[in-house]
Amino acid sequence: MDVSICGKALVEPRFYGSVEGYVIVEPFSRDPRETVVKVYVKNYGFGKRYTIDLLVCNDLVERRSAKLEVGEILGFEVGVRARDRCSVKLKVDGYTIDYIDQMVVYSEYSRPISIVTVFHHHQPPNYGPDKRYLSLWPFIYVWRPILSPYGLGPYHYHASILSKYRGYTYITYNLSPSLLAQWIDIVDNGITTVSGESIERSSGLTQIVRETMDMYRSLAESNSIEVLTSIYAHTISGYIVDYLELDRVISKELEYGLNISRKFLGRDPRGIWLPEMSFSMKLIHILSSLNLEYTFLDERHHFVSSQGDRESPYEPYIVQDAVTGESIVVFFRDTELSNDIGFNNNYCSEIHAIKGAYTFVTKLLTKAISNRARVVTLALDGENWIVASRNPPATAVFLDTLLNLFTEMKKIGIARTVLPNEVLRDNPPKRKLTFIPSATWLGSYTKWRGEIKEHEVFWREVESRVKGFKEYISRYGYDEKAEKAEWALWHILDSDYWWAEFWSREIISLWIKEFDKHIKH
DSSP, rough: OOGGGGOOSSSSOOEEETTTEEEEOOSSSSSEEEEEEEEEEEESSSOOOOEEEETTTEEEEEEEEEEEEEEEEEEEEEEEETTTTTEEEEEETTTEEESSSSSBOOOOOSSSSSEEEEEEEOOOOBBBBBSSSSSSHHHHHHHSSSSTTTTSHHHHHOOOOOOOTTTTTOOEEEEEEEHHHHHHHHHOOOOOBBEEEEEOOTTTTHHHHHHHHHHHHHHHHHHSEEEEOOSSSSHHHHHIIIIOHHHHHHHHHHHHHHHHHHHTSSSSSOOOEEEEBBTTTHHHHHHTTOOOEEEEEEIIITTTTTTESSSOOOEEEEEEEEETOOOEEEEEEEEEHHHHHHHSSSOHHHHHHHHHHHHHHHHHHHHHHHHOOOOOEEESSHHHHHEEEEEEHHHHHHHHHHHHHHEEEEHHEEEEEHHHHHHHHSSSEEEOOEEESSSSSTTTTTTTTHHHHHHHHHHHHHHHHHHHHHHHHHHHOOHHHHHEEEEHHHHHHHHHHOGGOOOOOHHHHHHHHHHHSSSSS
């Protein structure tokens, strides 16, 4: 196989010659007396007969002799008498290809663990001031078969795989307003690129976008998913209100994004995703004034340094502004578990991804039970962990396996996926925090200001425009010129353009030039 697609993953790849193999212990059981052990072996070489042994506590419990052709997978499962902390080994032709030091199996818990899972689907505005598209990523991640043979792009795949588990698994999505706006644009009007390419609203590609939108709407209408709103562009709003003091600009952009979400859903969203989890206590007033009730922040960089009646990150908190008395509810994501999905995503193969999903659920259950967790929150990008993988199709298998495990855990009553509004309805938060630090999921803001030499030059350009903007509206109010300049400012401040690895000086410059057309610099 092409081992270059193997990289950092939740579990190490296991090979013996041209054979890849994994042993898996199902981490939960309906019957406390029996544990299910699964075996997967894949042959990458010429057709050959292999002897495959499964040992539990060094006792041989299963032996299979099978001829595997190139690319063929052998999979089987065995029920074994549960013996806590027993070792499990998988041998191929006498070689131990994979092992588990100690079995960990959960068969009962005082109450089902609630798992809130949030995927953040986002795209910056990929068009210029003339409405022609500079790139097509909002659509490529829908229709391109990145996940073949399991599906198309990540936006389409998420919706289609959730439809498979409708009624059993409940997931929360942030469909960012700028992403929705671009989907609506191609469906309603068709689009034209700066290179002159046109994609008509009647095209087959546009139909896939329309189908994707319909799937998300259908899932939301059936309460299989909850959709969060967001600020229109991917703006680090906490930094902008703290550093540039553009509270009113952020409020207007949030309201604009909220209206797009409302139109798409046909109802008012109750929760909001803050891009990059960029938070400031100053945002509480803005969010509260828009009747937004809850958001999601980071355990490591927000919860740990928070102040108030703080106990465990595994429950939602009321966060109150001491000055205004206004508040918002915050769910804190488990940083480690969320990053396990988001960054340990380079699986060699489908069977490697299956092992990864089982390992993840074992880790989740262990952390939840040992911490007596009320709610475990997972929150991460919806598309980037898929497309940034060295082997994207394997991430589709990981997600499918994970959702299947969530479904099985619900059936036996050990854990269940829930929507945040359900958590707040059935068991509203009682603990109150009085302070959360201004930070992001990364901690600092150097990714957007500091890692690139040009960052500071461009931030100074932004500062001068902001100063001119404030002076203009103090003199003339929000007239037509101010509205158009503010529209440009939203795009200038989209954090995706400032992210160090995707630094986009050309796009920022394009929108600065547009700003200067309306308010002279």
